Amino acid sequence: MRIVDTSSCKLICSGNQLDECFLHKNASQWRQVASFLENKEIYCSWFQPDHGRVDDQFPVLRIHNQYYNIPLRIQKHIFRHVRLNATFVNREVTPNGLTKLRIPQALLMEKQRTARRFMVRVPHPPTPILAY
Numbered sequence: 647m648r649i650v651d652t653s654s655c656k657l658i659c660s661g662n663q664l665d666e667c668f669l670h671k672n673a674s675q676w677r678q679v680a681s682f683l684e685n686k687e688i689y690c691s692w693f694q695p696d697h698g699r700v701d702d703q704f705p706v707l708r709i710h711n712q713y714y715n716i717p718l719r720i721q722k723h724i725f726r727h728v729r730l731n732a733t734f735v736n737r738e739v740t741p742n743g744l745t746k747l748r749i750p751q752a753l754l755m756e757k758q759r760t761a762r763r764f765m766v767r768v769p770h771p772p773t774p775i776l777a778y
Contacts, residue, residue, distance in 0.1 A: 647714040655693040658746045663708045680723040692746050703747050725749045
């Protein structure tokens with residue numbers, strides 16, 4: 647994970663601070679970190695660039711008052727509970743009235759790609775050939 651420069655961004659939604667001791671003990675074991683973060687969106691803070699749109703928002707983890715980017719592998723664990731359906735909208739309104747993404751754009755594209763792969767289509771019956 648890399649430190650993110652948030653000086654030119656505005657905070658959309660603040661997440662809880664992650665315990666630094668937990669990460670240092672398990673830093674080499676990403677599976678333990680990922681399983682700890684599974685379905686725990688409360689640790690994600692969302693930022694939006696100053697001159698950006700809602701689609702430009704990105705999630706970060708706050709560790710020892712510094713913000714770190716979240717690798718796609720960890721994002722998959724954090725947002726595992728979000729399911730795509732025909733009426734899925736990737737936006738929600740925060741309690742303070744700002745609009746934020748439900749899941750990161752990169753993860754949304756990955757989920758859509760996976761959903762397309764498993765989409766079942768009913769074959770159309772062949773059209774009858776009429777002989778005159």
